[in-house]
Amino acid sequence: MPRANEPGRTVSSRLWDLLFAFDPNNTELTLADLVRRTGMPHATARRLTLELVEAGALERTSDNRFAIGLPLWRLGTLAxxxxxLRRAAQPFVEDLYTALRQHVQLAVLQGDQAVIIERLSAVNAVGLTSQIGGQLPLHCSGVGKVLLSHSTPAFIDDVLAGRLRRFTPRTIVDPAELRGQLASCRSTGTVVVKEELSEGAESVATRIVDGRGKVVAALSVVVAAGSIKLQAAVPSLVASGLGLSRSLGWRPGIPIRTS
Amino acid sequence: MPRANEPGRTVSSRLWDLLFAFDPNNTELTLADLVRRTGMPHATARRLTLELVEAGALERTSDNRFAIGLPLWRLGTLAxxxxxLRRAAQPFVEDLYTALRQHVQLAVLQGDQAVIIERLSAVNAVGLTSQIGGQLPLHCSGVGKVLLSHSTPAFIDDVLAGRLRRFTPRTIVDPAELRGQLASCRSTGTVVVKEELSEGAESVATRIVDGRGKVVAALSVVVAAGSIKLQAAVPSLVASGLGLSRSLGWRPGIPIRTS
Structure with missing residues (x-):
């Protein structure tokens, strides 16, 4: 990836470098933080940051830091x-959460990650660090395996040929074993993942399908490992997933596509 | 406002012109739509649109339109x-909705508008067109009056000196009458609005205060006009508002600031 201060960088890409310097652990940054995180000259960073404030993409906080602005958030609500999808899923996610009192997550595919677009979390459920807008790896999270298994063969080949990070001793990183699990998920629509992403957490995930049979998202429940809660969660998760798919226009008999 | 094809426009402002061409009624646009809505030359619009796709701010839809992309949505979640605020408010908004089964809205001040950042709506409640990310006028919506009444005197003067649009025969557009209503709202923290924004809809709104006594948002319930539901909604709305303010660090005795 080219550095932001290379002469060939466009103004446009520098603006995005500044915006993408913000992340869930750094929602408020000083100009000095922005200079450090982007590698831009101070004068350039200052000028472009002020342009972003002018446009409403950034706003100043009360202690003279910068944060993502409300106009940019409003643009995001148009995605x-x-x-x-979040609005369509809201009643299903809430009902599932009310029934189970465990973490419930909805995620979509973006690049080679699963992005969480909605989640409800019980205060006393197993600890998880991810949040709305956060990313999960495809090869070892419940939602990730569902999304990956319904991708094109070429995309699956690419992911399996890449680096499969071992997050715990139980993370499946053997491509052949992973292919078997993905084939099973493609056939049933559901996958159970036991401590592959973090020790102490198990999840079950199911596909969400639209009216054209395209898998557009994955819905999951995450529980503490070793409890009997996972078996209890499967039927309600599958029912909620089918309900959400129906609300998106899917009907039994519409064939599931890989895309 | 300068046209987008003026020579003096910066690349940065042209990029935002393209992004702000999207709105709740136009979430998917063709390149021709973008050219028409921004007034940019076709070649410029095409080049900058492709840069926005490259950056992840836009994405192509299956029918070759453009839409706000998931990476930009992810940036928005950092605002x-x-x-x-939405996360902090979620349990309060949900409980209020469960108790009342009416529209519940949370809004913040942005420029001279109230922006809805969360809402839950009953299927059979009075019809409303606004949605998350949408805007409401300050002078005649419940949340707007709460936010306006807790603004600085100079800001209030500006708004009252501007054009006060009459949405219905009951919209209060007389500055003196409006000042009286704002003063009352500043003193009680709550305002009742009857059919000022749309005929057939009444609302009650209350302020949300943070740990420093700053009014950071307004919470409202919207019901059908003429029903007895409004009186029933007031105590629960006030209680929910106080609960949310406490969760933001406010305690009785912390003076309310106008900012």
Whole structure:
């Protein structure tokens, strides 16, 4: 990836470098933080940051830091793959959460990651660090395996040929074993993942399908490992997933596509 | 406002012109739509649109339109005034909705508008067109009056000196009458609005205060006009508002600031 201060960088890409310097652990940054995180000259960073404030993409906080601004948030609410799906899913996610009192997550595919677009978390459920807008790896999270298994063969080959990080001793990193699990998930629509991403956490995930049979998202429940809660969660998760898919226009008999 | 094809426009401002061409009624646009809505030359619009796709700010839909992309949505989730507040408010908004089964809205001040950052709506409640990310006028909506009444005197003067649009025969557009209503709201923290924004809808709104006594948001319930539901909603709305304010660090005795 080219550095932000290379002469060939466009103004546009520098603006995005500044915006993408913000992350869930750094929602408020000083100008000095922005200079350090982007590698831009101070004068350039200052000029472009002020342009971003002018446009409403950034706003100043009360202690003279910068944060993502409300106009940019409003633009984000127009993203069909996030907010439209989030609104459709809200009643199903809430009902599932009310029934189970465990973490419930909805995620979509973005690049080689699963992005969480909605989640409800019980205060006393197993600890998880991810949040709305956060990313999960495809090869070892419940939602990730569902999304990966319904991708094109070429995309699956690419992911399996890449680096499969071992997060715990139980993370499946053997491509052949992973292919078997993905084939099973493609056939049933559901996958159970036991402590592959973090020790102490198990999840079950199911596919969400639209009216054209396209898998557009994955819905999951995460529980503490070793409890009997996982078996109890499967039927309600599958029912909620089918309900959400039906609300998106899917009907039994519409064939599931890989895309 | 300068046209987008003026020579003096910066690349940065042209990029935002393209992004702000999207709105709740136009979440998917063709390149021709973007050219028409921004007034940019076709070649410029095409080049900058492709840069926005490259950056992840836009994405192509299956029918070759453009839409706000998931990476930009993810950036939006980092906006402290939207998602952080939305997360804190979620249990209060949900409980209020469960108790009342009416529209419940949370809004913050942005420029001279109230921006809805969270809402839950009953299927059979009075019809409303606004949605998450949408805007409401300050002078005649419940949340707007709460936010306006806790603004600085100079800001209030500006708004009252501007054009006060009459949405219905009952919209209060007389500055003196409006000042009286704002003073009352500043003193009680709550305002009742009857059919000022749309005929057939009444609302009650209350202020949300943070640990420093700053009014950071307004919470409202919207019901059908003429029903007895409004009186029933007031105590629960006030209680929910106080609960949310306490969760943000406010305690009885902390003076309310106008900012």
């Amino acid at each position: 069909p793959r996030a907010e439209t | 402290p005034r939207a998602e952080t």
